Amino acid sequence: MPFRLFHDYFPAVAERETRSITVTPQSDSGLPVGSYGFLEMFCDEPGCDCRRVFFLVMASFRREEQAVVAWGWESVAFYAKWYKYGDREDAKLLQGPVLNMGSPQTELSDAILDLARDVLLKDVAYVERVKEHYRMFRERVEGRGSHRFLKKRRRLR
Ligand SMILES: [Zn+2]
Known part of the structure; x- marks a missing residue:
């Protein structure tokens, strides 16, 4: 499962639509004050x-x-x-949200996971946007004209 930044294929859309969350001093997230950007990556394995x-x-x-x-x-x-060899627990891990095993994590990772679960993924419109980005990305990977898709997006605006 090779993963690649959405930004690599759709830089302009990514710049407009990448979500960031600002943590303020009033926040009880346990995270340092600042802005947290959630850069989307998707699988680019054909098929x-x-x-x-x-x-x-x-x-x-x-x-x-x-x-x-x-x-x-x-x-x-x-x-x-989809993951034929695992059990239900494995499937739950695939669903997540989880910290990805094998990726570098930091002392902030656990609080960031909470922020993703409690704020980012509670936003229904944002979740729909992620799914749309996935569809665009997969169309590009499979070599089906994503320009057609982009044209449709433009019309919708
Ligand atoms: Zn995949």
């Missing part, structure tokens, strides 16, 4: 339809990534079926 996003989380006050959060918007049953 795959894993329906998950990886958020590479950047903080405004540091250079390095602070967490990688994995999340899938489908049901646990979907991931159980």
Whole structure:
């Protein structure tokens, strides 16, 4: 499962539509004050339809990534079926949101995961946007004209 930044294929859309969350001194998130950017990554393996996003989380006050959060918007049953070799617990992990095993994490990662679960993914409009980005990204990977899709998006505005 190779993952790649949405920004690599759609830089202009990514710049407009990448979500960031500002943590203020009044916030009880346990995170340092600052802005947290959730850069979307998707799988770019041809023929795959894993329906998950990886958020590479950047903080405004540091250079390095602070967490990688994995999340899938489908049901646990979907991931159980898709990932044939695992059990229900594995499928739950695929659904997430979870800190991605194998990605570098920091002392902020756990609080960032909470922020993703409690704020980012509670935003229904944002979740729909992520799914749309996934569709665009997969069309590009599969080589089906994404320009057609972009034209449609433009009309919708
Ligand atoms: Zn995949």
